[in-house]
Amino acid sequence: MSHSQQTFTNLGFVKTFVLPALFIFVGPLVSLLFFLHAQHRYDSEIRAAILNQIDSEQNVAPDEKRAARQFFERVRVSQLLLTPEGDQLGLPDSTLRDYATFRWLIRLSIASLVGGVLVFAFAGICVLVSLRSQYAQYLSLLISWQVLRIYSALLTIAIGIMLVALSYWVTALWLNAFSVKLVVIAGILALCGVGAILAAIFKRPKHDIVVEGVVLPKDPSSSLWQALESICTKVGAQPPDQIVAGIDDNFFVTEQPLTADGKKLTGKTLFVSLALLKQLHAAEADAVLAHEMAHFSGRDTLFSKKIAPLLQRYEAYLDALYHGGYTRPIFYFMLCFRALFELSLGKHSREREFRADAIAAQVTSPHDFAGALLRIAAYSKFRTSVEQDLFSQEQALVTADVSQRIARGFPDYATAFSADPDVGLSETTHPFDSHPPMLQRFQAIGVQLNANDICSRLKVVGDGRWYYHIPHADELERAQWEEFEEQFRGFHESTLAYRLMPDNPAEQAIVERSFPALKIEGKQSAVEFDFSKCHHTPWPDPLPFNEISSSELNDSGVLSIHFTRAGKRTRTIDLNKFSQADQATILEEYQRYYGRYLSAVDYQQAKKLKFEALVPGMTASETKTDT
Incomplete structure (x- = not known):
């Protein structure tokens, strides 16, 4: 990336996230300036009354009058009220209450501004620390999330108080009147904002991960688990607790609780694509599975499991702030740090992928792993085009023969895919992480593939050896395709109603x-x-x-x-x-x-x-x- 591109990116980030975050200071700053003005106005009016009283005194010597005038011209009434001498002024209780109101709102405004600066700096430090490692990332996110959440909740309450106070005092001070309706509206807004935030603090969002597929229980005696055990030994990882076999166009591992095949699964889960395993050579499948098992050995899935609930609660909290009315500036403040942490999450995600790629290349070979990536990317792109072609048809589908179309057309498509000059920019799909472009992944493992190499690899149909390690793989795959295609056909027909202008x-x-x-x-x-x-x-x-x-x-x-x-x-x-x-x-x-x-x-x-x-x-x- 050139310097000019980087500058533009940084500028765009500042405009999109940082500048809106600074609006958090607007409310407290307006409150501070107004109540300083209100206090100064009271000081001026009361000082003028005191000076008039001093001038009208007949029994006071001129020197004493002059000294008294100099004192009250030098010392503000609001300062005197903080000392024992303030009691001697004999101000009405209502005036004393007004001064107390101004004083506490000024303090509240200053505390909000100072707190914002400190929290801003603290969260920024946490983001920097999070770049060091996955463990540092987890701790930084955990600590900063708690600090940001508590500060934003307190600030919501503080701004609510300021809002109600301003709704009364702006008109009372400048117009010598006040609107009960305006104060009530401000009070309702404040209560709604505070209520939304407090509800979000204690709410634990539900995040049920549902994976389409069939659960293959652990069976150390089967060829599937024995082959996977061999891969795990080479990688230095423990085997998963269960395998889910589906027809999605990806492979992944996770330690997050999920539901598959009607079962609640915990522990380590490996998802394998039956559709892709049938297309891959044995060595290519070895490389893919070694890559996935490397995520276990690197504790990647463990940290993903720890971080995921924090991010879910963060998102729920952001949603509450966004819809909380006057809390919108606080939303932008929190969003800024969520965006900064996304940079950290992306950095570690890429590092995890490069590490797993390197291990996969060592366990098999760089070219086997590169071939697997190419075949998976080609299959995913072709499957998408088949589904889009079917979905674009403006007539009811008798059958949504996605799997048959893929089976018939993929060999020719794979050859054409290899000639695409942008093949290196392709990325493989993943439900939890982002993957670097393939060109970067190839370079990281020392593979330089030209069009002829890619073409020669993709022209040879995979032997599907891992596919046949799975008992009854044909039946499992066919049943899932039938269910998917029936759902696809029904969804397609339901959307046709929104596309057609019937003329037959x-x-x-x-x-x-x-x-x-x-x-x-x-x-x-x-x-x-x-x-x-x-x-x-x-x-x-x-x-x-x-x-x-x-x-x-x-x-x-x-x-x-x-x-x-x-x-x-x-x-x-x-x-x-x-x-x-x-x-x-x-x-x-x-x-x-x-x-x-x-x-x-x-x-x-x-x-x-x-x-x-x-x-x-x-x-x-x-x-x-x-x-």
């Missing part, structure tokens, strides 16, 4: 399965919806969605729908003539049915623009039958 019975049937004709009857009238229009009994005829320009609901419970037909016109639905439940249903279904129409319009318009850009002079409708 088949398309209309697809849309009507998700948006059937619906009638909501009240005591005096009814409202009807279908995929293309809505109707209310008092109306002379149905109103097509393509004529609607806007709609609005007023405070009286009347829904006004504006449309264009021989000029701008409006039709209304008086929701008061329906039950409370039906009112909610009418609004919900109106938004749903009309929203479906708008989504379809947007989709078809985007498709038309894309097609006309590819084939100038021809509209998409002219080739619809071919498509």
